[in-house]
Amino acid sequence: MTFNSDGETLVGTLFRPDGATGPLPTVVAGGGWCYVKEIVLPHVARIVEEQGVQFLGFDYRGFGESSGDRRQHIDPWEQISDYKNALSYVENRDDVNSEKLGAFGISYSGGHVLVLAATDPRVKSVVGVVPVVEGYDNMRRAHGEINFAKLEDFILDDRRERAKGNAGNFLPMSSPTPSTQLSTWPFPNIGEVFHRLKESGEAERHIHESTVESTELLLNYSVFPYLSRILDTKVMLIVAEGDNITMWDREIAAFNAVASPHKRLELLPAVSHMSLYSDRADTNVAAAAAANWFAQAFEPVASNLKDA
Numbered sequence: 081m082t083f084n085s086d087g088e089t090l091v092g093t094l095f096r097p098d099g100a101t102g103p104l105p106t107v108v109a110g111g112g113w114c115y116v117k118e119i120v121l122p123h124v125a126r127i128v129e130e131q132g133v134q135f136l137g138f139d140y141r142g143f144g145e146s147s148g149d150r151r152q153h154i155d156p157w158e159q160i161s162d163y164k165n166a167l168s169y170v171e172n173r174d175d176v177n178s179e180k181l182g183a184f185g186i187s188y189s190g191g192h193v194l195v196l197a198a199t200d201p202r203v204k205s206v207v208g209v210v211p212v213v214e215g216y217d218n219m220r221r222a223h224g225e226i227n228f229a230k231l232e233d234f235i236l237d238d239r240r241e242r243a244k245g246n247a248g249n250f251l252p253m254s255s256p257t258p259s260t261q262l263s264t265w266p267f268p269n270i271g272e273v274f275h276r277l278k279e280s281g282e283a284e285r286h287i288h289e290s291t292v293e294s295t296e297l298l299l300n301y302s303v304f305p306y307l308s309r310i311l312d313t314k315v316m317l318i319v320a321e322g323d324n325i326t327m328w329d330r331e332i333a334a335f336n337a338v339a340s341p342h343k344r345l346e347l348l349p350a351v352s353h354m355s356l357y358s359d360r361a362d363t364n365v366a367a368a369a370a371a372n373w374f375a376q377a378f379e380p381v382a383s384n385l386k387d388a
Contacts, residue, residue, distance in 0.1 A: 081093070081094055083138075083165065083166065083168075083169035084165065084169075085141060085161065085162045085165035085166070086141075086158070086161055086162075086165065088141040088146065088147045088148050089146065089147040090138050090139060090140070090141060090146040090147075090162060090165070090166070091117075091138065091139050091144065091145035091146050092117065092136050092137060092138030092139070092166065093117060093122070093125075093136070093137050093138075094134060094135070094136050095122070095125035095126065095128075095129050095134065095135040095136075095137070096129065096134050096175065097129040097130070097132055097133075097134070100132065100134075100175075102175070103174065103175055103176050103177040103178075104132060104133065104134045104175060104176065104177055104180075105132070105133045105134065105177050105180035105181070105182065105374065105378035106133070106134040106135070106136060106170045106173075106176045106177070106180070106181055106182070107128060107133055107134065107135050107136070107181075107182040107183060107184050107374060108136045108138070108163060108166040108167055108170060108181070108182075108183050108184070109121050109124070109125075109135060109136065109137045109138070109183065109184040109185065109189070110137075110138055110139075110140055110159060110162060110163060110166075110185065110189045110192065111137075111140075111186065111187075111188075111189055112185075112186050112187030112188040112189050112190070112212075113154065113187060113188045113212075113253060113264065113265065113290070114143070114152065114154070114253045114274075114286065114287065114288060114289070114290055115143070115187075115189075115283075115286070116139055116143055116144035116145075116283055116285045116286050117137040117138055117139045117144055117145075118144075118282055118283045118284075118285070119274075119277060119282070119283045119286065119357070120186060120356070120357055120363060121135075121137035121184075121186075122137065123360065123363050123364070123367060124184065124186075124363070124366070124367040124370060125137060126367075127364065127367035127368055127370075127371045128184075128367065128370060128371045128374060130371060131371045131372070131374060131375035132375070133182075133371070133374050133375065133378060134170075134175070134176065135184070136166060136169075136170055138162070138166055139285075140154075140158070140159050140162050141158060141159075141162060142154075143285075144285045145285065150291070151287075152250065152287055152289055152290045152291060152294075153290065153291045153293065153294055154188070154290050154291070154294035154297065154298070155294070155297055156188065156191075156192065156297060156298070156301050159188075159189070159192055160192050160195055160196060160199075163183060163189075163192060163193070163196055163200075164196070164200055167181055167183075167200065167202050167203070171202065177378075178202075179204075180204060180377075180378045181202050181203055181204060182203060182204060182205040182206060182207075182374055182377065182378070183196050183197070183203050183205075183206045183207075184206070184207050184209075184370060185206070185207070185208050185209070185211065186208075186209040186210060186211075186356070187209070187210055187211065187212060187326060187353070188211075188212045189208075189211075190208035190209050190210060190211025190212065190317075190326075191208065191211040191212045191213050191301070191303045193206040193207070193208050193211075194206065194208055194211065194213070194303045194306060194307065194310070194315070194334065194338075195303055195306050197306075197310045197313040197315055197340075198306035198307065198309035198310045198313075199306065199309070203313055204313060204314065204377060204378070205313065205314040205315075205316075205373065205374055205377035205378065206313065206314070206315055206316070207316045207317075207318065207369075207370040207373055207374070208315075208316070208317050208318070209317075209318040209356065209366050209370070210318065210319065210320050210323050210325075210326050210328075210331070210353050210356065211303070211317065211326065211331055211334070212298075212301065212326050213302070213303045213304070213326070213327070213330050213331055213333075213334040214301070214302045214303070214304065214327070214330055214334075215297075215298040215299050215300065215301035215302065216299050216300070216301075216302070217327070217330065218298075218326060218327055218330070219231065219264075219295075219298065219299060221327060222265065222266055222267070222325070223258075223266055227258070227259070227262070227266065230262060231262055231295070234251075234262055234292065235292055235293075235295060235296045235299075238292035238293065238296075239293075239296065242293070248291050248292055248293050249291070249292045250289045250290065250291055250292065251263060251264055251289060251290060251291070251292045251294075251295055252264070252271075252288060252289050253265055253270065253271070253274070253288045253289055253290060254266065254267055254268065254270035254271040254274075254288070255268070255271065256268045256271055256272075264290065264294070264295045264298070265325065267324075267325055267354075269354050270325070270354060271288060273354045273357050273358045274286060274288055274357075275288070276358070277357065303334055304334065304337060307334060307337040307338050307339065308337065308339050309339070310338050310339055310340045311339050311340055312340055312342065313340055313342070314340070314342040314343070314373070314376075314377045315335075315338050315340055315342065315343040315344075316343070316344045316345075316346060316369070316370065316373040317331060317332075317334070317335045317343075317344075317345050317346070318346045318348065318366050318369055318370065319331045319332060319335075319345065319346070319347050319348065320348045320351040320352055320353055320355070320356065321347060321348060321349045321350065321351060322350065322351060322352035322353075322355075323351075323352055323353040324352075324353070325352075325353040325354070326353060332345065344373065346366075346369045348362070348365060348366065351365070351366075
């Protein structure tokens with residue numbers, strides 16, 4: 081299916097529970113850094129739909145099957161707008177209960193859904209898994225003092241070139257040799273996992289790079305100014321105890337800053353950021369927690385299922 085987002089055509093996949101009749105609660109979901117909709121989201125969707133909840137996973141503008149002349153460019157605010165336009169699309173569908181809308185995000189989009197919870201009153205419940213919550217500190221910690229300085233210089237050089245009218249450069253999502261090759265996320269196992277997903281056919285449209293400007297925008301990204309604005313929306317954050325990529329201590333700090341009393345922190349022991357992609361058992365644990373959260377948020381949700 082397709083829908084409009086600020087003049088671009090986004091492509092999504094709607095997962096509807098078998099035997100469902102009538103309008104259902106519906107969750108919209110985009111992916112993380114350089115993701116396409118086939119990465120993780122279908123596995124989460126199949127568990128969420130067991131609770132009688134529809135799930136729409138979509139490609140952002142510039143990624144996967146969606147349109148966008150500037151490919152592999154990650155502007156978090158454009159992606160948040162894509163989320164909001166996905167909500168506008170589903171709320172007008174006859175098979176959607178527009179009073180019961182939610183959002184799911186993982187990694188970068190795990191932060192996006194917190195901004196959504198603060199800024200879009202249509203969203204009644206969100207789940208963020210291993211979210212990026214603070215780009216600057218995240219990058220500085222991930223790269224270390226020396227390489228972070230090199231990254232800043234590289235970003236500045238790219239901005240100077242763009243100011244001359246030249247096309248911007250690209251930066252690998254990750255690198256097998258982060259000490260000698262700059263990348264946005266300097267963790268070799270990221271590339272290993274994503275390349276396996278691509279080679280397996282699960283994510284054939286994944287491209288392991290983004291514009292340099294994407295990383296510049298990441299440095300200015302923070303969900304913290306929005307968290308005090310989340311007053312009544314139901315919020316679950318799922319944090320992996322072994323996550324050294326998106327700073328699980330800062331994720332917990334973000335959870336504590338959410339104003340809404342309707343919130344839950346799910347801590348997954350012996351789980352890492354990347355095992356959520358490479359180990360289906362870990363994916364399923366996170367998906368089951370998300371499914372239960374949405375089911376509670378949207379109660380009663382099973383009335384439109386024939387077998388209920």
